[in-house]
Amino acid sequence: MAIGFIGAGNMAEAIIKGLISNKVYNCDEINISDISDNRLEYMQSAYSINTFKYNNLLVSSSDLAVLAVKPQVAGEVMEALDDFPVDKPVISIAAGLRIEKITKLLGDRPVIRVMPNTPALAGWGAAGIFANKKGEKHLPLAKKIFSAIGEAFVLSSEDDMNIVTALSGSGPAYFFLLMEEMINAGIELGLDEKLASDLTIQTAIGAAMLARQGNNDSETPEDLRKKVTSPGGTTEAALKELENNQLGALVMLAVSRAKQRSEELSKV
Numbered sequence: 123m124a125i126g127f128i129g130a131g132n133m134a135e136a137i138i139k140g141l142i143s144n145k146v147y148n149c150d151e152i153n154i155s156d157i158s159d160n161r162l163e164y165m166q167s168a169y170s171i172n173t174f175k176y177n178n179l180l181v182s183s184s185d186l187a188v189l190a191v192k193p194q195v196a197g198e199v200m201e202a203l204d205d206f207p208v209d210k211p212v213i214s215i216a217a218g219l220r221i222e223k224i225t226k227l228l229g230d231r232p233v234i235r236v237m238p239n240t241p242a243l244a245g246w247g248a249a250g251i252f253a254n255k256k257g258e259k260h261l262p263l264a265k266k267i268f269s270a271i272g273e274a275f276v277l278s279s280e281d282d283m284n285i286v287t288a289l290s291g292s293g294p295a296y297f298f299l300l301m302e303e304m305i306n307a308g309i310e311l312g313l314d315e316k317l318a319s320d321l322t323i324q325t326a327i328g329a330a331m332l333a334r335q336g337n338n339d340s341e342t343p344e345d346l347r348k349k350v351t352s353p354g355g356t357t358e359a360a361l362k363e364l365e366n367n368q369l370g371a372l373v374m375l376a377v378s379r380a381k382q383r384s385e386e387l388s389k390v
């Protein structure tokens with residue numbers, strides 16, 4: 123069984139790294155194509171996988187194709203795939219690309235839509251998965267692939283993919299922005315850059331680990347926040363500022379905007 127990635131970008135690399143280190147596929151069972159020769163050379167030397175200059179050759183040498191190009195070029199990439207047998211499944215990770223469009227261009231075939239995220243690069247990804255009727259029998263394989271790079275969650279409706287994209291697909295960027303701002307605050311208030319950065323990142327990891335542990339013990343992030351917040355203390359002073367400046371409403375606005383953008387991309 124060979125897996126073929128169309129597009130050798132950041133997400134394809136994250137997935138491939140996880141597949142190899144978790145021995146889901148051997149290097150010689152992984153194919154990749156890209157328009158960039160540099161990118162193909164890099165992927166070949168970093169992971170010893172098979173590279174293809176042409177997407178058509180890639181799909182004819184693969185049992186499963188993973189569409190990993192930007193949504194804006196996905197249409198033209200699919201239109202140019204000739205003689206791609208309809209029994210071969212497609213996994214698409216392109217944001218906002220609906221299954222209906224894929225089957226329209228590639229024929230009525232098994233399709234699995236997945237929304238992964240970049241923490242997959244560190245093995246800590248979160249992915250939402252949805253299959254069409256024909257794709258359902260390939261769900262165990264899709265779950266295996268995305269569990270190799272984090273946790274995979276099967277969705278009951280394709281429409282939920284827009285929310286998943288806004289929450290966990292784009293979500294790492296929200297946490298990174300918060301980290302950037304915390305580091306900047308630490309520096310501005312007098313710490314050196316390295317210390318501000320080390321403290322912020324370790325705190326983010328600690329908070330995430332605690333939240334994860336809490337999730338198993340029915341302790342919510344809200345419960346954990348309350349444990350940090352001593353009455354009349356420093357945390358309370360900080361949180362009041364975040365509340366007064368409507369952090370909650372701002373997060374709702376940002377996530378809704380990302381969801382709306384995902385819906386817009388569905389119409390391209």
Ligand SMILES: NC(=O)C1=CN([C@@H]2O[C@H](COP(=O)(O)OP(=O)(O)OC[C@H]3O[C@@H](n4cnc5c(N)ncnc54)[C@H](O)[C@@H]3O)[C@@H](O)[C@H]2O)C=CC1
Pocket residue numbers: 128129130131132133134155156157158161177190191192193195199215216217237238239240291292
């Ligand atoms: N970056 C992220 O956090 C996430 C991205 N995604 C989705 O994953 C997909 C890929 O995103 P990234 O890896 O971040 O993008 P990227 O820009 O790093 O990778 C895309 C790759 O496709 C190649 N490419 C462009 N045209 C091509 C063609 N005609 N044939 C073959 N290859 C071609 C590019 O040279 C590039 O290497 C997108 O559809 C995006 O919506 C999904 C979840 C998270």
Ligand SMILES: O=C(O)[C@@H]1CCC=N1
Pocket residue numbers: 217287291292
């Ligand atoms: O920003 C984007 O469109 C992609 C999808 C989710 C994360 N990155």
